[in-house]
Amino acid sequence: MRTPTRRLAAAALALVATLALGACSRADEGSSSAPAGDAGATAPELRLGYFPNVTHAPAIVAVEDGLYTKELGATTLTTQNFNAGGEAVNALLGGSLDATFIGSGPAINAFAKSNGEAVRLIAGAVGEGAQLVVKPEITSPEQLKGRTIATPQKGNTQDIALKKWLPENGLAAGEGPDAVTIANLDNPRTFDAFRSGDVDGGWLPEPWSSRLVLDAGATVLVDEKTLWPDGKFPTTVVIVRTEFLKQYPGTVTALLRAHLAAIDEINSDPARAKTLVNQGLKKLTGNELPGPVIDRAFSNISIGPDPIASTFPQLAQDSVTAGITKEPTNLAGFADLTLLNAELAAAGKPPVDAAGLDKPGGTG
Known part of the structure; x- marks a missing residue:
């Protein structure tokens, strides 16, 4: 005994x-070797990144309507703004940012650069809302030869989309009369360059595609949604540092709660959402969007928490096709939608599917 x-x-x-x-x-x-915090552990500060684009509308609305402040409580919110995903990735991996709204391509790149360690996908935000807009005389892919097309940044979501699309249409990126020159420019510079004739078009996120169409006379050659099944693809998602997620799940939950509240507000009252987005854009850029531009931009996007995880293996392959990476990123463990789905369940809403990206050895 x-x-x-x-x-x-x-x-x-x-x-x-x-x-x-x-x-x-x-x-x-x-996952990170950082010790896991208890379920309610909160951080003294949340450093959050987002871009001054309509495709980052949930972040802008949450800031402007005080939703983050309401949900974060004693946690101080510090925001940083970026033109394109590469800058946000560098800040995230460098430890100067805790979470960010970001394009799907740079989100994958952040995961790949850290060998699957440093970041986790925790929510979707905005789908669609990217177009190849060009001078009116360009009416076919063949007519892009010898032309210059702009994207926001090398390796960003729209840059990858263009570099994948070109060879599919018998075109090559490069210099010379038989190739398409790709210029990586900040979105405001692309607008000015198009009006001055220095570029012939751009593969751009909203509201910049709408600005070129309505304010600079461009026409749409390709709406990216036509290239995806059911016209759905993730343009903006939310990622967080793995270490921060493990240490401060309470803060990440608060971030997601504000995120879902912003999505609900946008979808229930689009007119007010447009006002808030314009208010935020004016603070960030000094300019508001004309009514027709913001109306067109909003009509081209869908807003919701589903990151459409099933598309990420294809997006990883697209980075290879575009010459950004040498081989597809293994996305096993990339997604952690646990906290998001808990909040959705609490609100009586259906869960979103991680499509196996939340499991070791999952799809990827």
Whole structure:
């Protein structure tokens, strides 16, 4: 018969073994070695990135309507703005940013650059809303030869889309009369360059495609939604540093709660949402969008928390096709939608599907 002392020792050994097994399991998933916080652990500060684009409308609305402040409580919100995903990735991986709204291509790149360690996909935000707009005399892909087309940044979501589309249409990126020159320009510079004739078009996110069409006379050669099944693809998603997610799940939950509230506000009252987005854009850029531009931009996007995870293996392959990466990124463990789905369940809404990207050895 065991003595109480021996039983306690055996129980202690079993507990240690269980904890060790759990630690190994987490390590095997490629997650951060940072100690996990309790479910309600909150950070003193949340450093959040987003872009002054209509495709980042949920972030802009949440800032302008005080939704982050309401949900974060004692946590201080510090925001940073970027022109394109590469800049946000560098800030995130450099530790000067905790979470960011970002394009799908740079989100994958951040995961790849850190060997699957540093970031996790925690929500979707905006789908669609990207177009190849060109001078009116360009009416076919063939007529792009010898022309210059702009994208926001090398390796960003629209840059990858263009570089994938070109060879599919018998075109090559490069210099010369038989190639298409790609110019990587900030969106405002693309607008000015198009009006001055220095570029012939751009593969751009909203509202910049709408600005070129309505304010500069461009026409649409390709609406990217026509290239995807059911016309759906993720343009903007939310990613967070893995270490921050593990240490401060309470803060990430608050971020997601504000995010969902912003999505609900946008979809229930688009007119007010447009006012808030314009208000935010004026603060960030000094300019508001004309009514027809913001109306067109909003008509080209869908807003919701689903990151459409099933598209990410194709997006990873597109980066290879575009010459951004040498091989498709293994996306196993990329998504962690646990907190998002908990918030959706609490609101009586259906969960979103991680499409296997939340599992070691999953799709990818």
